Amino acid sequence: MQRYSDNTKRHRILRSMEPSTVEKLSQIAARARNDHKLKFSNLTHHISPKLIEQVIKKTPKKSSAGPDGLTRDETLVNLDWMLKRRMYQIHKRSYKAEPVRRAYIPKSDGSKRPLGVPSIIERGIQGATSIVLEQIYEQDFLNCSLGFRPKRGCHNALATLSHSIWREKMNFALEVDIRDFFGSLNHGWLLRFLAHRISDPRILDLIKSWLKAGVLEDGRHLESTDDGSVQGGSISPLLANVYLHYVLDLWFEHVMKKQLRGKARLIRYADDFVIMFEKAEDIESTEKLLKIRLKEFGLSVAENKTHRTDLRLRQRKGEDRRCISFLGFEVYQEKSRSEKHEKVTFKTQSSRLSRSKLKLKETMKEMMHWNIESQAKQINLTLKGHYNYYGLPGNSKTISKFHYHTIRMWRQHLSRRSQRGQLSWEKFQRILETHKLAPPRLRLGYRDIDQYVML
16 A cells, blocks of 8 residues: 555645646646756756645654654644755755664565665655656656556556556566665666756755765664665655666667567566566567666666566466466466456465565554454554455455454454453454444456556
């Protein structure tokens, strides 16, 4: 669900802006759209204190504090005097970004992903800068880029993948994982890419300052950041999309495709991407040249997570099902009920399902002593979020299992707080009748998913 939050938040910010601000941003977008070689030399004044304040106001109250320890509300109360000095430094090109606080979140494979947590005020400046730069780069980005962009999301990427398999008959896939992408991003190349469109030195200095800010580990140790972009900042997704736009998207669409014998399609969500092919013989040459291309810009492929997949239906009984692992789903083909044609099916990856169950368990512990009505509301929020993301065609059994698992876990946690022993199913059924839990449902069916395709 986190994958959609940044786009939704940005949409709310744009709706709350004054008409004059929206008009100025629209003018930037129009100029960028009409002239794809235009360089913008005076953007800094669009990053106004008012826009920064609006970004901070849309930051959730429970957001983690940065290295300065200030919460969102504390930052808003003191914003006038705190922001005044920073804005002066930005315009005088003397701004030095604060180092970010290191935090870790669990990954689906059991490891932990490092994140950088900037201060709230730093997030506001980054968010405002991202909104302004987005007006330019949304005119340049290609449709193969579907991550962290307005009116695009995971379901668009998955729907486009389904369309490529089912309607365009691309049954051969190259699943690629870039090794430590955010940690390998080369600052020199990124600034050169940005300079294609931005000639305002204050903006470039500001971005360079964020890239070089460093990381605080355990509040003490400062790690330098000579390469890479720390994940967690509001500007990071945009910078990642700019980098891969020039390194991957343009190269594949305008250079690589011309060398292939059959049709091919790149589907990229941030640094996760799949390339679909009509002809199996095109995979080897693409993979070989892709590795050379990425190496030129400081990137490399994680060999153990990069796979070639033949999606054609299995020929022999007992043969393993061929599937693509993408954005938390296993995507594969199977026969329809009538056995007359194939269909593309989505199934939650087992590692993602385990992670959802673990997160549910932690939520249950946190609310063990809440009243039952409040617990039911929180559980329904969790269930609806799960259905909204994983409720794709063919996944009804898996989300039903998660629903049943939720019911059993809730009963267990209610039993633990009772001094009378385990809560009987009879009494628990009466609780479920009064406090109904959201039933499992698919967000998208086979008839709906085509609406999300981005070609």
